[in-house]
Amino acid sequence: xxxxxxxxxxxxxxxxxxxxxxxxxxxxxxxxxxxxxxxxxxxxxxxxxxxxxxxxxxxxxxxxxxxxxxxxxxxxxxxxxxxxxxxxxxxxxxxxxxxxxxxxxxxxxxxxxxxxxxxxxxxxxxxxxxxxxxxxxxxxxxxxxxxxxxxxxxxxxxxxxxxxxxxxxxxxxxxxxxxxxxxxxxxxxxxxxxxxxxxxxxxxxxxxxxxxx
Amino acid sequence: xxxxxxxxxxxxxxxxxxxxxxxxxxxxxxxxxxxxxxxxxxxxxxxxxxxxxxxxxxxxxxxxxxxxxxxxxxxxxxxxxxxxxxxxxxxxxxxxxxxxxxxxxxxxxxxxxxxxxxxxxxxxxxxxxxxxxxxxxxxxxxxxxxxxxxxxxxxxxxxxxxxxxxxxxxxxxxxxxxxxxxxxxxxxxxxxxxxxxxxxxxxxxxxxxxxxx
Numbered sequence: 001x002x003x004x005x006x007x008x009x010x011x012x013x014x015x016x017x018x019x020x021x022x023x024x025x026x027x028x029x030x031x032x033x034x035x036x037x038x039x040x041x042x043x044x045x046x047x048x049x050x051x052x053x054x055x056x057x058x059x060x061x062x063x064x065x066x067x068x069x070x071x072x073x074x075x076x077x078x079x080x081x082x083x084x085x086x087x088x089x090x091x092x093x094x095x096x097x098x099x100x101x102x103x104x105x106x107x108x109x110x111x112x113x114x115x116x117x118x119x120x121x122x123x124x125x126x127x128x129x130x131x132x133x134x135x136x137x138x139x140x141x142x143x144x145x146x147x148x149x150x151x152x153x154x155x156x157x158x159x160x161x162x163x164x165x166x167x168x169x170x171x172x173x174x175x176x177x178x179x180x181x182x183x184x185x186x187x188x189x190x191x192x193x194x195x196x197x198x199x200x201x202x203x204x205x206x207x208x209x210x211x212x213x
Numbered sequence: 214x215x216x217x218x219x220x221x222x223x224x225x226x227x228x229x230x231x232x233x234x235x236x237x238x239x240x241x242x243x244x245x246x247x248x249x250x251x252x253x254x255x256x257x258x259x260x261x262x263x264x265x266x267x268x269x270x271x272x273x274x275x276x277x278x279x280x281x282x283x284x285x286x287x288x289x290x291x292x293x294x295x296x297x298x299x300x301x302x303x304x305x306x307x308x309x310x311x312x313x314x315x316x317x318x319x320x321x322x323x324x325x326x327x328x329x330x331x332x333x334x335x336x337x338x339x340x341x342x343x344x345x346x347x348x349x350x351x352x353x354x355x356x357x358x359x360x361x362x363x364x365x366x367x368x369x370x371x372x373x374x375x376x377x378x379x380x381x382x383x384x385x386x387x388x389x390x391x392x393x394x395x396x397x398x399x400x401x402x403x404x405x406x407x408x409x410x411x412x413x414x415x416x417x418x419x420x421x422x423x424x425x426x
Contacts, residue, residue, distance in 0.1 A: 012405075012422065013398035014226055175410040175422065179402025185226035189392025192225075197388040199420050201412045207420055209225065209388065 001140065002147040003167035006157050007067050008184060009035050010171050012207075015181035016154040034174050037204035038064060047101045059202035063172060072146025073139040074102050077156035078110040081125065093117055094125065105142040107135050109156060132159045154182045161188060169195070169211040172202075214353065215360040216380035219370050220280050221397060222248050223384050225420075228394035229367040247387050250417035251277060260314045272415035276385060285359025286352040287315050290369035291323040294338065306330055307338065318355040320348050322369060345372045367395045374401060382408075382424040385415075 010016045011034060018030035038044060042055030043064035055061070078084065086092035094100070099120040106125050114127040128135055139148045150160050160166050171184065195211035202208060223229045224247060231243035251257060255268030256277035268274070291297065295308035307313070312333040319338050327340040341348055352361045363373050373379050384397065408424035415421060 013396075013401070175405060175412065177398055177401050177404050179398070179400065183226075185390055185392070187392065188226070188390050191390050192388060197418060199388065199414045199418060201414055201420075205410060205412060207412050207414075207422070209420070 002070070002072060002143050002145055004136070004160065004165055005071070005147050005149045005168045005170070006161070006166050007063075007149070007170045008152065008154070008157065008172070009038055009174060010184050011174055011176050011178040013177045013179065014183040014185040015178040016152075016157075016184045017181040018178060019181050030178055033176055034178070037174065037202065037206045038172055040204070043068070056204070058204075059200060059208065060172070060204050060206055063170065063202075063208055068101070068103075070147050071102070071104055071149050072143025073104050074106045074149045074151045075135055075139050075156065076106060076108055076151040077153050078108060078112070080152045080156070081106075081108045081110075083108070083110055083112060087112075090114065093119070096123075099123075100125075104146075105139070106151075107139050107142075109135060132163070132165075136160070136165060154184060158184075158186075161191065164194065166211075167213055171209050173207040173209060175205045175207070215283070215285060215356050215358055217349070217373065217378055218284070218360050218362045218381045218383070219374065219379050220276075220362070220383045221365065221367070221370065221385070222251055222387060223397050224387055224389050224391040226390045226392065227396040227398040228391040229365075229370075229397045230394040231391060232394050243391055246389050247391070250387065250415065250419045251385055253417070256281070269417070271417075272413060272421065273385070273417050273419055276383065276415075276421055281314070281316075283360050284315070284317055284362050285356025286317050287319045287362045287364050288348055288352050288369065289319060289321055289364040290366050291321060291325070293365045293369070294319075294321045294323075296321070296323055296325060300325075303327065306332070309336075312336075313338075317359075318352070319364075320352050320355075322348060345376070345378075349373070349378060367397060371397075371399075374404070377407065379424075380426055384422050386420040386422060388418045388420070 008016050018028050020028040020030045037060050040056050041061040041064040042057055043061050045051040045055035082095035100123040103122040108125055108127050110127050117125040150157050195213045197211050199209045221229050231241050233241040233243045250273050253269050254274040254277040255270055256274050258264040258268035299305035313336040316335040319336060321338055321340050323340050330338040363370050408426045410424050412422045
């Protein structure tokens with residue numbers, strides 16, 4: 001059976017979400033600062049932005065490449081799919097474009113009932129109303145021997161972490177202080193006792209910390 | 214004029230204090246876990262515990278050695294001196310022993326009026342009732358061309374950080390999650406904008422992050 005994996009970008013003070021969105025700047029500057037080193041990698045440039053032969057190589061890119069390796073199914077919240085952006089549009093296919101970077105079944109947790117969406121490149125979005133446990137069971141079955149990723153956002157990830165269901169947690173810590181948002185570390189006291197924790201610093205200054213078991 | 218420096222041990226989730234003290238275990242296990250790699254260094258073994266030729270060498274020890282270099286005066290809270298342990302005993306000389314590791318004037322912030330205490334090895338404790346600014350001015354004068362350290366605890370340090378008075382902040386981040394206590398990062402959003410931030414990982418797994426300007 002594969003592992004359950006989580007990869008997140010967080011700030012030095014633990015925040016995984018940003019709070020400076022405005023109507024004119026719907027993503028916000030903090031999100032760019034939080035994810036800049038990751039987005040800049042060759043892997044993310046190629047896989048997500050379709051820019052070949054661009055981007056950084058090195059430690060950040062090693063983690064970005066590993067992000068896509070060995071994943072057989074993904075679980076994400078409705079926000080990560082983008083359901084909230086067009087709530088009343090049954091034709092909205094999410095903000096990942098016609099060829100999403102997942103290449104596997106993706107289970108989107110939502111109260112909204114929608115037919116599954118088969119996209120290019122092997123990604124199929126399934127919209128599910130199941131519990132965290134039930135969704136994981138379904139994702140494991142879809143993944144077979146491969147790993148399941150809990151993609152995000154933070155509110156989707158945390159129940160899996162708190163329940164001890166995550167086998168590998170990797171955080172890319174940007175050396176910035178956001179001061180507000182949703183904090184990954186809330187109520188995870190002594191999480192490390194069930195894991196081996198290793199860290200390394202990328203050329204960009206991002207500190208990569210990995211909890212694995 | 215010298216710089217103002219801060220060095221702290223914090224957990225991965227930012228806590229600089231621990232909360233598991235009991236009457237039978239007045240320091241608590243969390244404090245040991247938070248400071249274990251630092252206490253284990255050759256420098257700390259020699260300077261604080263009087264154990265020569267023991268302790269780790271390597272990156273943690275480089276930071277421990279740097280801790281004591283170039284400091285001309287120190288500011289600390291009453292708790293770091295240990296005033297709370299014997300509140301009604303005018304003869305109590307703090308918990309740093311007869312030969313404290315500071316070797317310079319130490320300004321202890323307290324409401325309690327006490328005569329200055331001259332110890333072995335060049336440490337003199339002055340008990341002051343002045344504001345953070347006034348205390349810093351006095352410490353700067355005592356330090357001359359050398360640096361002033363704001364030693365701790367966290368409640369003593371934070372006003373200096375928030376006021377932009379700290380030139381170099383070094384944190385040794387232990388790869389543990391404490392989940393509660395006083396968080397160093399509270400209300401320091403975008404602190405990094407005034408600093409260069411560098412990080413490195415020690416052999417122990419401690420992540421050393423330094424804000425400098």
